Amino acid sequence: MNDNSKITSFHLDVLKEIGNIGAAHAATALSDLLGKKIDMKVPKVEMVPFHEMMELAGGSETVVVGVYLRLEGETQGSMFFILPIEQANRFIRRLIQDETFDFNGPDISELGLSAMQEMGNILSGSYLSALSDFTGLNIFPTVPGLSVDMFGAIVSTGLIEISQVSDQVMVINTSIFEEDQDLSNAVHGQFLLLPDPDSFDSIFKALGVM
Amino acid sequence: MQSSNVDKTVKVGIAQMDIVKTPNTIRTSGLGSCVGVVLYDETKNIAGLVHVMLPDSSLARKESINVAKFADTGIEELIQRLKREGAHPFRLKAKIAGGAQMFKFTSDKNSMRIGPRNVEAVKNMLKKNGISIVAEDTGGNSGRTIEFDPATSKLSIRTVNQGVTEI
Numbered sequence: 001m002n003d004n005s006k007i008t009s010f011h012l013d014v015l016k017e018i019g020n021i022g023a024a025h026a027a028t029a030l031s032d033l034l035g036k037k038i039d040m041k042v043p044k045v046e047m048v049p050f051h052e053m054m055e056l057a058g059g060s061e062t063v064v065v066g067v068y069l070r071l072e073g074e075t076q077g078s079m080f081f082i083l084p085i086e087q088a089n090r091f092i093r094r095l096i097q098d099e100t101f102d103f104n105g106p107d108i109s110e111l112g113l114s115a116m117q118e119m120g121n122i123l124s125g126s127y128l129s130a131l132s133d134f135t136g137l138n139i140f141p142t143v144p145g146l147s148v149d150m151f152g153a154i155v156s157t158g159l160i161e162i163s164q165v166s167d168q169v170m171v172i173n174t175s176i177f178e179e180d181q182d183l184s185n186a187v188h189g190q191f192l193l194l195p196d197p198d199s200f201d202s203i204f205k206a207l208g209v210m
Numbered sequence: 211m212q213s214s215n216v217d218k219t220v221k222v223g224i225a226q227m228d229i230v231k232t233p234n235t236i237r238t239s240g241l242g243s244c245v246g247v248v249l250y251d252e253t254k255n256i257a258g259l260v261h262v263m264l265p266d267s268s269l270a271r272k273e274s275i276n277v278a279k280f281a282d283t284g285i286e287e288l289i290q291r292l293k294r295e296g297a298h299p300f301r302l303k304a305k306i307a308g309g310a311q312m313f314k315f316t317s318d319k320n321s322m323r324i325g326p327r328n329v330e331a332v333k334n335m336l337k338k339n340g341i342s343i344v345a346e347d348t349g350g351n352s353g354r355t356i357e358f359d360p361a362t363s364k365l366s367i368r369t370v371n372q373g374v375t376e377i
Contacts, residue, residue, distance in 0.1 A: 154312055156240070157243060165270075
């Protein structure tokens with residue numbers, strides 16, 4: 001993918017479908033977990049320079065809850081599950097039934113952190129097994145890591161591999177939201193899939209589109 | 211031309227660099243494993259900042275590179291640009307921040323240790339150019355936003371849990 005012109009709008013649609021299938025499975029898993037209807041938006045797929053990627057969740061300084069894992073195997077890349085603090089608080093409060101839980105502040109309860117970690121495991125697992133079924137590719141995710149910090153600091157971790165080849169990144173971005181929340185209040189939880197540049201060929205080949 | 215009364219903050223994005231003169235300040239946000247390198251000449255009230263992502267340009271797997279992305283080429287280019295703007299190379303000093311490890315992984319893949327490697331590469335490059343590091347805030351597990359004021363030579367560092375500190 002050093003030559004970006006090889007990626008056509010048809011290819012972008014294929015990547016969009018990957019985001020669609022992956023996030024749909026993850027949204028269902030989340031819905032089961034919380035006993036609450038979870039909806040998703042149409043995935044956005046775009047090639048963006050790194051500094052633009054940093055603005056995706058409301059700016060690189062915005063504090064978010066981030067789950068990160070690397071994909072190894074027949075296709076490689078980075079994956080993030082990013083939640084705004086307020087949304088993460090709602091999810092975890094519901095999950096551990098503790099209304100006082102809060103991701104703000106230095107002393108976050110171990111129980112809440114471990115619930116978040118587990119939620120990250122389950123959701124990324126659903127996303128990736130759907131991706132693996134769809135493409136027929138063997139994908140081995142690393143154990144997800146959890147961080148509550150600035151969006152830019154979290155997401156730049158996933159750009160290290162890509163940055164050795166490119167100054168741009170292909171972002172497959174799918175937002176999820178709770179049905180009962182006001183849609184107008186800006187940023188939602190999002191799945192960000194960032195395939196390594198060398199991995200596009202294997203994805204497209206597996207799907208018979210090259 | 212901007213009015214000289216208006217203080218402006220120049221923002222530097224990831225893998226980018228820029229230069230400011232008093233009364234303006236220069237800032238980069240959301241440093242994780244990346245390192246923010248500030249070079250300044252106190253006598254000229256000028257400072258430059260580069261937001262380094264990777265330790266060494268030999269890691270690049272393509273021919274045309276963005277020099278600001280790498281510690282070696284980024285620092286080299288920043289020195290040249292500061293010189294062109296009137297800074298004296300022998301008076302340049304450095305303050306650096308960043309190089310955190312945002313996630314703890316069991317995997318020992320090299321990319322997971324990128325923070326410490328970036329810091330090491332920055333230090334080597336500064337040493338090679340005879341630039342002393344006046345202050346640093348590196349390592350740890352927290353993201354940082356930094357802002358440098360060439361008028362005071364202070365670097366302010368904000369983290370999520372520790373608030374703002376100055377070095």
